[in-house]
Amino acid sequence: MAILTSSQQTFVDITDQRKLSAYITSNLPKSQIEDPNVLPHTYAPDWASTPLVLTPVVFLDQTNLALDASGLTISWKRKEGNGAEAALTSGESVSKGVLTVKANKLAAATSGMLTYLCYISYYDSETKNTVNISADITYTLIRNAQNARLAYLSADTYVFKYDTNSALVGAKQATLTAQVQGVTITAWQYKDSSGAWKDYPTTSDNASISGGTLVVKPEHAVFFNGLAQIKLATDDPDVYDTTSITKIYDGSQGEPGAAGTGGLSVILGNEAQNIACTSGGLVATATEVTIPFMGYLGIKQTACTCKVGTLPSGVTVKSNTAATASKAGSVVLSFAANATLGGATVLNGTIDLTFTISGASVVKKFAWTKSNKGSNGASGANAIVFSVYAPEGTVVINQSGSLALAAVGYDGASEITTGATYQWAKYTGGKWTDISGETSSTLSVSGADIVNIQSYRCTMTYKGNTYEDVITVEDKSDPYVSEMLSIGGFTVKNNLGGVVPYVIVRTNQKEVDPLLGTISETAPSNPKSGDYWYQVDHSGQTVTLMKYSGSAWAAATEKQSLTYTWYAQDKDGHATEFDKTGKVIYLSAADIDSILTLQCDVSN
Structure with missing residues (x-):
């Protein structure tokens, strides 16, 4: 049987006047991605x-109204989140009923949601009535996860060695190298004699003190009592790193260590570390921290071992390699993901490191500090957003x-152009059917394929996951047109009761296959033989066509001249089982999960 017409309704209010309806088309997707990392x-x-x-x-009944039609008035407002409606702002302008937004207005929406409301008024010169309706469209801002903020520095040497004549031997300079993530280097600094951090002094060795490297020489005026403490500062005061460079001098030759005091030195290549944590104080991602160390007797590098003291919860020793007379040792600490490090409110701490050189011991403290900024996005995964839209509108004539x-899909802030596959499907016969060969990100729909209304779905597969969106297109000038109405309206409350949808069909503005009788719970009074009645049974959740024999009502054997086939989509646009047939059906509240869209195909 050929389908003559189709109608679709998602439950809304109706009026007794001429039906004014509207929807809003958008040239862009209804989601916008913000990248906070730049x-x-x-x-x-x-x-x-x-x-x-x-x-x-805008449509009046089934007729498309031009936006400049006589009697038609269009105005716009805006609403952020659940706030009150407000007038349009700078960057939002209306011309001939069309709203244009030339600024990223979602950026200032605290809730991440922005709704544009279109108010439409039409004065019907035929009925002398004014009909008012509204339509709205909501845009959502999706913020990418903020990258973890880290700063780390390393050096090719941490020691300047002097012989008994106070002559520099070995390395003549130290080159410090910075690695940062999510922050910008603002300055290299040193700690002065008062303990205050100051910008590193300008020298011929450093063209800039905000670059990725810093050269430290023994003659630079940053050493106090043989020690230079260096800091890598960033634009986030909570994200930094520090290290120390030490001048060590030999004792009398031939008697290493004889004086005891001051002859023993341990140099740490990493004295402190920032740990990226969530806003709840948990370690954002598993992190390994390397602490290089070297031991000296005078200026002679000597074998050295390290014993690690009590560790905070969630921290373990991955490796502990002793230093030799020619090679630095190292301790590698593992900070587990989601570790509390002693408690969500504990922000910093130290770990005792006991070093042994030639039977003597030296205790150093390694400091760690939580950096709670940037905890969102600990998983490192971007948001994936997918939507289907019609750049030229959704109506054919x-x-x-x-x-x-x-x-269109977005991986974080980047539009997905590679690595994704697509499959378009058409909603027909109450189910979704893949369209052969339509596997690109676009689909051309022929107007001849649209009988009143037609739904299409696109499924994108990307990185092992699937994403779906549905769009419905319409034909507004078929020879046969149908309209779905409902006894009891298009809403139910508190999952109670039910409504009675039915379809009327017109051609050339004349109704065909009209209702055979009235629709009601009680039989018509004073019926005549041969009268019909659509009996509504709320308890049985049925509608039955009844016929009066002259003395009693009985189920009729007659049927409507056209065939009515019903289908349903759930709130997510997925086809759901629905076995109702006939011109008039009963729809129970139990059939509706928040939203149910009914479609009725009428055939002869």
Whole structure:
């Protein structure tokens, strides 16, 4: 049987006047991605470079109204999150009923949601009535996870050695190298004699003190009592790293260690570490911290071992390699993901390291500090956003021409252009059927394929996961048109009761296959033989066509002249089992999970 017409309804209120309906088309997806890891933050799509254009599509009954039609008035407002409606702001302008947004307005929306509301008023010169409706469209901001903020420095030497004549032997300079993530280096600093941090003095060896390297020489005025304490500072005061460079001098030749005091030195290559943590004080990702060390007797490098003291919860020793007379040793500590390090509110601490050189011991303290900023995104995974939209609108006239549908996905702030596969499907016969060969991100829909309404779905597979979105297109000038109405309205409350949907069909503005009788719970009074009645049974959740024999009502054997086949989509646009048939059906509240979209195909 050929389908003559289809109608679809998602439960809304209706009026007794001429039916005014509208929806809003958008030239861009309804989600925007913010990347917080660059300054200024970037947005995709960028409404500032590609303005958002919202166009209302208005119908009076089944006739498309031009936006400049006589009697039609259109105005716009905006609403952030659950806040109150407000007037449009700078960067939001209306021309001939079309709203254009030329700025990234979601950036200032604290809730991450922005709704544009279109108020439509139409004065019907035929009925002398004014009909008012509204439509809205909501945009959501998805913020990428902020990268963990880290700063780490290393040096090619941590010691300047002097012989008994106070002559420098060995390394003539130390080159410090910085590694940062999520922050910017602001300055290399040193600690002065008062204990205050100051910018490293300008020298011929350092063209900049905010670059990725720093050269430290013994003659630089940063040493106090033979020790230079160096700090790598960033634009986040909580993210930094420090190290020390030590001048050591030999004791009398031939008597190493005879004086005892001052002859023994242990140099740490890493004295402190920032640990990236969540806002709840938990370690964001598993982290390994390396602490190089060397032992000296006078200026002679000597074998040295390390014993690690009590560790905070969640920290273990991955490796402990002793130093030799020619090679540095190292302790590698493992900070486990989600470790509390002694408690969510504990922000820093120290770990005792006991070094043994030639039977003598030296205790050093390694310091750690939590950096709670940037805890979001500990998993490192970007948000994946996927949507389907119609750049040129969702309406064809008299099954002519074609429509372009497009699917777009974002991996974080970047549009997905590779690594994804697509499959388009068409909703027909109450189920989704894949469209052969349609595996690109776009689909051209022929107007001839659209009987009143038609739903399409695109499934994107990306990085092992699937993402779906559904869009419905319409034909507004078929010879046969149908409209779905409902006894009891299009809403139910508290999952109680039910409503009675039915379909009326017209051609050339005349109804065909009309209802055979009235629809009600009680039989008509004073019936005549041959009268019909659609009996509504709320307890049985049924509608039965009854016929009066002249003395009693009985189930009728007659049927409508057209065939009515019903289908349903759930709130996510997925086809759901639905076995109702007939011109009039009963829809129970139990059938509706938040939202149910009914479609009725009418055939002869």
